[in-house]
Amino acid sequence: MIQASIDHYSGHVSGFQLTGHADAGEYGQDIVCSAVSVLSITTVNGLQEVAGIDLTVDSDDENGGYLSVSVPVLNDAKKSVKADAILDTFENGMKDIAESYSKYITLKTN
Template structure:
C-alpha cells in the first residue's frame, strides 16, 4: 500500500511524505504506483526546476519514498505561495487516485 501524509499549517500544505508501493500489478505495470510516482515526481520537479528552489528546498527522494518539507526550507513567502499551487494540485490528483484505488492508497492529512 502507498501511504501519503500531508501536514497543514494555517490551511497550507507545508509537508508531504509518500512511502511504499501499491502492489496493484506487476513491477513496471502497476498503474497505481505509476500514477502516484508520476504526479509526485512532476510536483517535485516543478518545485526544483520551474520555481528554481533547488538548494533551498528540504526534500529526500529514494526508491518508494519521497518527502518534502516546506516549513524547514529556506523559502520566501512568495515561493511558498507558488509551491502551494503545485502541491495542492498534486493533493487533488492523489485524492482522485484514492477514490478509484482506495485499497492501494492511504491519505492522511493533519493540521499542525
C-alpha cells in the same frame, strides 16, 4: 499499499511523505504506483525548477517506496503563489488517486 501523508502549516501544504508499494500490478505495469510516482516527481521538479524553491527531499533511490518532501516557510510572495498552486494540484491529484484506488493507497492529511 502506499501510505501517503500531506502536511499543512498555516493553511498551506508544507510537505508530504510517501511509503510503501501499491502492488496493484506487476512491476512496470502498476498504474497506481506509476500515477503516484509521476505526480510526486513532477511536484518536486515543479517546486524546484518552476517556483525556484530549495526543498528538503529524502528518498530511497535503491529500493523505492519512500519519498519525503519538506517545503520551507516562504517569504517571497511570487514563490509562495507558485508553490501553493503546485502543491494544491498535487494534493488534489493524490485525493483523486486515493478515492479511485483505495485498495492500494491511503491518504492522510495533517
